[in-house]
Amino acid sequence: MVLVTGATGFLGAHLLLELLRNKQNVRAIKRESSDLNFVKKIISYYHQDVDSLFSKIEWVDADVLDIFSLEDAMQGVDKVYHCAAVVSFSPKDRERLFSTNIKGTANVVNAALRMQIKKLCFVSSIAAIGRSENNQLTTEETQWKSSKRNSNYAISKYDAEKEVWRGTEEGLNAVIVNPSVILGPGDWKNGSAKIFDTLGKGSKFYTEGVNGFVDVRDVALVMFRLMESDICNQRYIVSSENLSYRKLFTLILKAYGKDAPSIEAPRFLLEMVWRFEKIRGRLFNSRPLITKETVNTSQNKYFYSTEKLYKAIGFEFKPIEDIVNFTAQNYLKETGK
Numbered sequence: 298m299v300l301v302t303g304a305t306g307f308l309g310a311h312l313l314l315e316l317l318r319n320k321q322n323v324r325a326i327k328r329e330s331s332d333l334n335f336v337k338k339i340i341s342y343y344h345q346d347v348d349s350l351f352s353k354i355e356w357v358d359a360d361v362l363d364i365f366s367l368e369d370a371m372q373g374v375d376k377v378y379h380c381a382a383v384v385s386f387s388p389k390d391r392e393r394l395f396s397t398n399i400k401g402t403a404n405v406v407n408a409a410l411r412m413q414i415k416k417l418c419f420v421s422s423i424a425a426i427g428r429s430e431n432n433q434l435t436t437e438e439t440q441w442k443s444s445k446r447n448s449n450y451a452i453s454k455y456d457a458e459k460e461v462w463r464g465t466e467e468g469l470n471a472v473i474v475n476p477s478v479i480l481g482p483g484d485w486k487n488g489s490a491k492i493f494d495t496l497g498k499g500s501k502f503y504t505e506g507v508n509g510f511v512d513v514r515d516v517a518l519v520m521f522r523l524m525e526s527d528i529c530n531q532r533y534i535v536s537s538e539n540l541s542y543r544k545l546f547t548l549i550l551k552a553y554g555k556d557a558p559s560i561e562a563p564r565f566l567l568e569m570v571w572r573f574e575k576i577r578g579r580l581f582n583s584r585p586l587i588t589k590e591t592v593n594t595s596q597n598k599y600f601y602s603t604e605k606l607y608k609a610i611g612f613e614f615k616p617i618e619d620i621v622n623f624t625a626q627n628y629l630k631e632t633g634k
């Protein structure tokens with residue numbers, strides 16, 4: 298039996314599908330407030346028989362902030378996939394980020410040690426890896442540097458990883474994946490799928506920043522393959538292509554049959570917008586549309602190497618254009634645009 302935390306989220310729901318495809322007995326964590334229809338929606342992108350696949354999942358209530366609920370959920374389990382986290386770049390979410398991501402991961406690690414789990418897969422992020430300067434490739438060995446430029450999300454994932462490494466010192470077998478920006482169909486109003494909604498109306502603007510991007514199905518498959526291997530106590534960057542935002546926007550807009558963006562968004566404009574959004578967020582108690590962190594990411598150039606993963610399991614990634622087209626088609630079908 299395998300256990301999945303964060304199973305009701307974008308990556309977790311795709312992982313459930315990958316595990317079922319590989320005939321695993323799957324138990325999944327949910328909370329009272331979780332939206333299980335979102336999991337059904339994800340299944341429906343890939344399969345007609347949604348209910349029969351959904352019924353193969355054993356759901357248990359647990360919260361990563363409640364270690365006893367985690368221990369109960371791990372009864373009879375031999376492998377744990379830990380995807381649960383708060384993903385946010387909003388300053389308002391600082392407390393939630395630190396408690397869920399750091400304390401929550403410490404709880405998962407401690408419960409896994411106590412319940413003698415054979416192997417844990419922790420979903421970290423490229424945000425938890427240091428960043429190479431001057432357009433050099435970032436690898437798993439690139440050193441993290443404390444800096445004001447690190448977002449609260451990045452710090453929380455970095456500290457969460459430290460909890461996993463601490464667990465390995467105490468005898469836990471673990472593997473860590475560090476995905477880049479994960480693309481695929483999901484919640485059009487939140488997370489990485491939101492870019493498909495934002496560009497749905499077309500856009501003339503682009504930014505010249507470069508980032509790593511990866512197909513959600515590839516992340517799930519890499520996680521499964523690493524967990525089935527003998528590899529332990531290693532971390533792997535999981536990223537398909539290093540693309541400029543200009544190229545990514547062009548691919549998405551092409552999938553919508555719209556023109557490529559032609560005007561570079563000037564830095565001063567973006568600086569004004571995030572400051573305005575910060576004030577708006579405070580006044581109306583709402584989440585800013587863009588933040589200082591998202592502006593920085595969209596302007597900087599980061600290149601990621603996946604050589605270590607290739608050497609370990611020989612994984613070949615699907616081209617980003619595939620998942621862009623698949624996601625855009627589903628967006629259009631679902632929203633009727």
Ligand SMILES: NC(=O)c1ccc[n+]([C@@H]2O[C@H](COP(=O)([O-])OP(=O)(O)OC[C@H]3O[C@@H](n4cnc5c(N)ncnc54)[C@H](OP(=O)(O)O)[C@@H]3O)[C@@H](O)[C@H]2O)c1
Pocket residue numbers: 302303304305306307308309326327328330331332359360361362379380381382383384397401420421422423454475476477478479480488489
């Ligand atoms: N999306 C990306 O581009 C990206 C890139 C790199 C790494 N990652 C990492 O990938 C993982 C999954 O991200 P995602 O995009 O799938 O996020 P998501 O859609 O926001 O899903 C987050 C999941 O975490 C669960 N969760 C949050 N707080 C919890 C708690 N206290 N107890 C139990 N479950 C809790 C949520 O459950 P509820 O349904 O109950 O809220 C949900 O299932 C995260 O670790 C994230 O850091 C994501």
